[in-house]
Amino acid sequence: MALGLLPWWGSAHAEPVCVVDDRDREVCLEAPASRIAALSPGATELIWAAGAGDRVVAVVAYSDYPPEARQATSVGSHTRVDLETLVSLEPDLVIGWITGNPPEQLETIEQLGLPVFYIEPRSIESVATTIERLARLAGSQAEGDEVAAAFRTGMHALAAEYADAEPVATFYQVWDEPLMSVNDEHLIGEVVQLCGGVNVFGELSRLVPRIDDEAVLAADPEAIIAGGMGEENRHWLTHWQQYPGLTSVARDNLFFVPPSLIQRPTPRLLEGSRILCEKLEVARGRR
CATH class of the missing domain: 3.40.50.1980 (Nitrogenase molybdenum iron protein domain)
Known part of the structure; x- marks a missing residue:
């Protein structure tokens, strides 16, 4: 040859x-x-x-x-x-x-x-x-x-930056109908913890548990983070505005993270994690 x-x-x-x-x-x-x-x-x-x-x-x-x-x-x-x-x-x-x-x-x-x-x-x-x-x-x-x-x-540096951050009770919404979150074993749950968040559904047994509005109201998260359908679609968050008694609503801590940056297990997770960490830092500043 x-x-x-x-x-x-x-x-x-x-x-x-x-x-x-x-x-x-x-x-x-x-x-x-x-x-x-x-x-x-x-x-x-x-x-x-x-x-x-x-x-x-x-x-x-x-x-x-x-x-x-x-x-x-x-x-x-x-x-x-x-x-x-x-x-x-x-x-x-x-x-x-x-x-x-x-x-x-x-x-x-x-x-x-x-x-x-x-x-x-x-x-x-x-x-x-x-x-x-x-x-x-x-x-x-x-x-x-x-x-x-x-x-x-990059992820190690981010973890070090938020290692001593004040905890923020956080609800991450991964889907809307049916309403779904993640537990602490999920990759997104790990990111929430890295940023100093406390996942309000972190201890549930299912990796992606189905929940309802009543469960979110009972947990009363300080911040709600959602991906939504599409990179610019924040409509999942508007649903929660009907509950003004929620701490996250009262403090305007309803945050959007582009789903491709946080819901795909790829290197862009670093960018999505930075955004999520920044959102939780905003929530800390609104106490």
């Missing part, structure tokens, strides 16, 4: 690349992935962060960051993948979302002979390690490691 025709990873006899995914399965590739399918918007963003965006051949609906991701072929949504289109793109790595993609579809993809790497970052640290593992699978480890290190540094 002529030197100019060597594969991009440099050798036709490259060592297999093996990485453990979030289902504790060892996923091995004969060579670094060169055709990647990302089956959730978060997976798309993470593989770009890992330095392998130029190898993404398939994404799903709402994979809008970075902007270049919109150029990749869509293979449906995270809840319903068009398997025929996916297979036709011949990916050599499929990134699946454990609780987001239908398990039966991911199993079918594996049965078709496509390697599936399952991800489910549930902590600040796991966002960084996911980037590192994806970078290893893609052969872009230097770039992925750099992004992961910068994310860790």
Whole structure:
């Protein structure tokens, strides 16, 4: 084989690349992935962060960051993948979302002979390690490691800044109908704690518990934070203004954080965390 025709990873006899995914399965590739399918918007963003965006051949609906991701072929949504289109793109790595993609579809993809790497970052640290593992699978480890290190540094600095902050009783609204929050085991719950917030539903057993207005009224949070539907849509917060007796309403502590910055487990979580921390600091100043 002529030197100019060597594969991009440099050798036709490259060592297999093996990485453990979030289902504790060892996923091995004969060579670094060169055709990647990302089956959730978060997976798309993470593989770009890992330095392998130029190898993404398939994404799903709402994979809008970075902007270049919109150029990749869509293979449906995270809840319903068009398997025929996916297979036709011949990916050599499929990134699946454990609780987001239908398990039966991911199993079918594996049965078709496509390697599936399952991800489910549930902590600040796991966002960084996911980037590192994806970078290893893609052969872009230097770039992925750099992004992961910068994310860790930024989050550690933010944690140090708010380590001694006065507690703020906080309700984070992750959905409106049905009304849903997060507990302390959730990634967003970890961010609330990092910012000095006390999650009023943090001790509930479910990761994303369903609640009702009465539960929020009983908890009487000092601050309500919501993502809303879309990057500029704050309408979820207007709902609470019908309850002037709520401390958060009386003090005008109804805050919006763009959902893509706080509800996707990606490096942009650092930006979303800064915004959330700043909102809680505003609440402290209104006592």
